[in-house]
Amino acid sequence: MNPDSIIAALFPPTCILCGAPGAIGRDLCDGCAAELPYNRHCCARCALPLDGPLPDGILCGLCQRRAPPYDRCIAALRYENPVPTLVGAAKFRGRLNAARLLGQLLTDRVRSEPGSWPQVLIPVPLHPSRLAERGYNQALEIARVLARELALPIENRVCERVAATAPQAGLDERARRRNIRGAFAARGPFDWHHVAILDDVVTTGSTVAELARVLRDAGARRVEVWAAARTP
Numbered sequence: 187m188n189p190d191s192i193i194a195a196l197f198p199p200t201c202i203l204c205g206a207p208g209a210i211g212r213d214l215c216d217g218c219a220a221e222l223p224y225n226r227h228c229c230a231r232c233a234l235p236l237d238g239p240l241p242d243g244i245l246c247g248l249c250q251r252r253a254p255p256y257d258r259c260i261a262a263l264r265y266e267n268p269v270p271t272l273v274g275a276a277k278f279r280g281r282l283n284a285a286r287l288l289g290q291l292l293t294d295r296v297r298s299e300p301g302s303w304p305q306v307l308i309p310v311p312l313h314p315s316r317l318a319e320r321g322y323n324q325a326l327e328i329a330r331v332l333a334r335e336l337a338l339p340i341e342n343r344v345c346e347r348v349a350a351t352a353p354q355a356g357l358d359e360r361a362r363r364r365n366i367r368g369a370f371a372a373r374g375p376f377d378w379h380h381v382a383i384l385d386d387v388v389t390t391g392s393t394v395a396e397l398a399r400v401l402r403d404a405g406a407r408r409v410e411v412w413a414a415a416r417t418p
């Protein structure tokens with residue numbers, strides 16, 4: 187018996203949401219998987235959830251007014267029930283099985299999208315003080331799943347969070363942009379033509395936009411954002 191099958195026998199997959207046996211080796215049952223709020227109709231550029239599909243080549247109103255500094259955002263889920271429970275478990279309660287499940291769902295979504303893979307995955311870094319407090323970076327834990335499934339390297343040290351910003355929650359978009367400005371520093375110059383930033387939840391997108399700008403300034407040419415969830 188190999189170590190994976192021993193672990194699977196000792197800890198059979200169990201649905202994080204309802205406790206039923208998990209399906210396809212994941213901690214999610216078929217019933218709960220069918221009910222998840224997948225981000226099916228969304229803006230092709232920023233992944234903003236929409237009520238229905240837009241005509242080909244048409245972006246959401248926000249992107250039409252001001253295109254974000256990343257080329258494309260892929261978000262697997264909408265940040266609606268029960269996704270906040272999964273994200274909260276991954277972020278604040280150290281439930282690595284929740285981070286793994288979010289990573290698996292994001293892998294499914296990325297595989298269904300056209301286009302080439304990035305050369306590297308760059309998880310949104312936490313400030314060292316936040317990392318010390320929490321013990322791990324949930325964006326990195328999600329990135330690990332994609333790295334394994336898609337055979338892509340993680341670059342975890344090329345970019346740091348140099349400012350301990352106030353939490354973005356409760357701020358409007360303009361305040362978020364101001365709050366996050368100057369928060370990241372990259373160890374460029376890079377010769378990457380294509381990278382993907384990994385995050386758990388994209389809200390207004392100001393954090394990933396700031397990081398995308400920093401990576402571009404450091405030489406990355408195509409910057410995507412891959413997120414487990416996107417707020418409507």
Ligand SMILES: [Zn+2]
Nearest residue numbers: 201204215218
């Ligand atoms: Zn379930």
Ligand SMILES: [Zn+2]
Nearest residue numbers: 229232246249
């Ligand atoms: Zn958009």
